[in-house]
Amino acid sequence: MPPRRSHKKSRAGCRRCKARKIKCDEVHPRCGNCTKHGVACDFEHPGVADSLTPAETPRPTTSTSNCDSPSTSTLPPTPSVDAETPLPLYRNPESLPLTTNTKSSRMMELKLLHHYTTITCETLAISSPVSERIWRNTVPNLAFSGANFLADALLAVSALHLRYNSPQDQELVRASHAYMASTLSEYGASLSKGINESNAEALFLTAALIAFQSTASRIFSRDDSGDLKDRSDGYVLPLSWFHSFQGVKAVVAASWQWLRHSGIVVPIIESQPALNLDLSGQNANFFGHLLDGAEEEIMSMDDDPESQELTRQAYRHAVAVLDWAHKIPHTGAPLVFLATVSRRFVELLEIRRPRALAILASYFGLLKCLDSVWWLKGVSRREVMGIISLFNPDDEEWWPRLQWPLRIALYEGDVIPPDVWGADWAAETALLEEASHNGNFVSHIELLSQMFTAMQNMPGGTAALDLAARQTFMSHSRTLDPSALIDNTARPSP
Template identity: 25%
Template sequence: MIASMDLDMDTGTPLAAPTPAKASRRTHAKTRTGCKTCKSRKIKCDEEKPQCRNCTKHNVSCDYLHAPSPRHNGSTLSPECSGRLNMADLELLHHYTTSTYATLTDNIALRDFYRCTYVELGLRCEYIMRTIFALAALHLAHYRPSMRSHYLSLAAEHHQIASREALAAMNQLGPDTAPNLFIFSALTVFYAFGSPRKEHANDILFFDTTTSGVPDWIFLLRGSFALVKTLSVEERQKGPLAPVFGSGRDSWNAREAMAAAPDPDSERASRLDALEGFLSRPREHVPAHHRAVYLHWLHELRKSMRHNDQALGDATVFMWLFDFPDEVLPLLKQPTQEVLLILAHFVVLLDRMSARWWVQGWAAHLMGRIWSLLEDEYKIWVRWPMEQLGWVPP
């Protein structure tokens, strides 16, 4: 059977079959921010977060739940967020818990404390977490020079916000806020050292004598010591910071016990004996009570030097600062020649830690600043510190 068809009545030839009308295509607004699963299936994504409806309906993974971190491009890094995640902050937290924490102390037991307990407390106190971010950013800036400006910017932003919040918390100082403020102070000491050094003419020991007076890091150390005193004995022994206080107490007791024995380093002993004799000598421009302060401070520094021979670490290096009298603080506002001599000998202790990223370069920098502020008659008394550092005047 031949199928019937339409013919041209004039020619008898078959007529062409009519072209069927094309169905109209429904259009919709395109989106460039939908999930990858919808894009691969070429369907519209409703962009609902944390998981779009299409992925929920088909029980498949939505890439909103596994957002990639922003890519590095040259010297900048966009702090983009995927959903509610701040990938720049997550990078800093990851770096702190995998690397930065281990650079803060040689005490293996305290390393886990820095890595775990500080972060756990930071989850309940924003200014602690921001200080952790700031410290991690400085660490990354030190080892990634191509992105230095980016990480320094992150560090400054986080620490400025943390400082404002911590300052507000100090107005309500008590057993609940003291532990958090202690952690902030301790981490900020590392931050002060790790920050870029200033080269101003009046810059000495991380501060500008024309504006701020007492060095920030000394103020923080003294402040942290005062915060400890506000805690009860039970809090210090059983609270979250007990490992830090226990380690500090053990180091302090060992330092005091070691100070009773003669110094095995005879050259160091003779140099410090000579300096002690010079500082104790009556001089017209030096009040007697100032001489007593200088001698006490030098005595505490000598004990830390002795202890540091066997227990290298940041606690040992800075421990002598916890017990110097408050009368020294006004003297630091306009550093006297005698204070500069004592600080020059402290630089020898600081140089022992120069392998750490946050201390690198500080010993030579401080010796240079001290040398520039010393009068000629006092420079002879810093020859020994200069020899220990191998530092040569410009």
């Protein structure tokens, strides 16, 4: 056995690498690890590290991610908070330098703001000029009034949009991550303090932008073949989409007493097509076959009457939303699915119940009609193919029910004929007018708000309401941890 080679341990690494107990390449003026994660390096800024007292020496944080998180940068520790309050994933992320030059940072912000107000804002609303004007003019003005987390959210979304067209631009990668990290930190702190009249609008708009960022970020989390996969377990369901949009719903319900009078929020909500759902499950409809055999499944797989009823309602409601959106897909109606399905339906997806997966595949089939929107381009094909990979082609029960989303996802052409789609879009206007008389999203939210009010009036209700708001932040944080995207940032989108 050859003698072991001697090893001389270097003590010249940067303080951040030392704190994290990893090898530093000692490259000046910025080591490779700090460059990779876009964080401060004391080689480059020795004054920052020297100004810390021994009590402020950073400690490595525990993370379930396989990637190094920017949260371990050389910055003061997060102030202590109540044990039940979820801690932000990032410590003072607004201090993370986007570039090494102050003037360059300012120019980056101007570039992002200009891109947001001229282009990105137009992509946040589908078929709604009123909503587009609000996102273009009113929302930035609200952000400038002191809602820093909203301003950072605007810049983060703008950076992601620019990055879509320039996927190799590492400055945009760092900007997108850093601004969203700052958004999540301040947004989470505001939720922990409580929603009130002064911050309700900004929190709603920020939650909406975080949900948008969560959805759009998925286009950068793929392997070279274009499939979204976990290294150990194949295709990964986009549960983060549901967590984020469900979070928006929770914020709206918790703050509706103030939002119902908002000249900003109400027009955005009213711009959505009115819900007109058949929840009986008795009438013939296009996706009714997805409910065939549901009762037998529920009775055999759910243990108690309460969970059985929750599952039954979750399936019926999800299919009802699919049927409604199937008739008016170009209005953006399919996006409503993410926010309106029940928490139980998301749980069924998490445990990969075949019926829930088949419903989800049909949902992504609906998104084929929105393939021209940059943040939804290719989503239908990619997600439908991913979900289908979870089924056995010899499964005689479920494989036939997956044929519609498969056929739609693989369809080549800008316009899908009615005989392929299964509905005549010529009647779309009439359906919208009919639906407008049967209630709208405002009435839907009124009912949701009443439920939250009832929760408040129950023993422990305020704690439950606060928990719902905190869970919203935690869902967003899990969804948009920038460190989880580091390994994929250099990969161009197809």
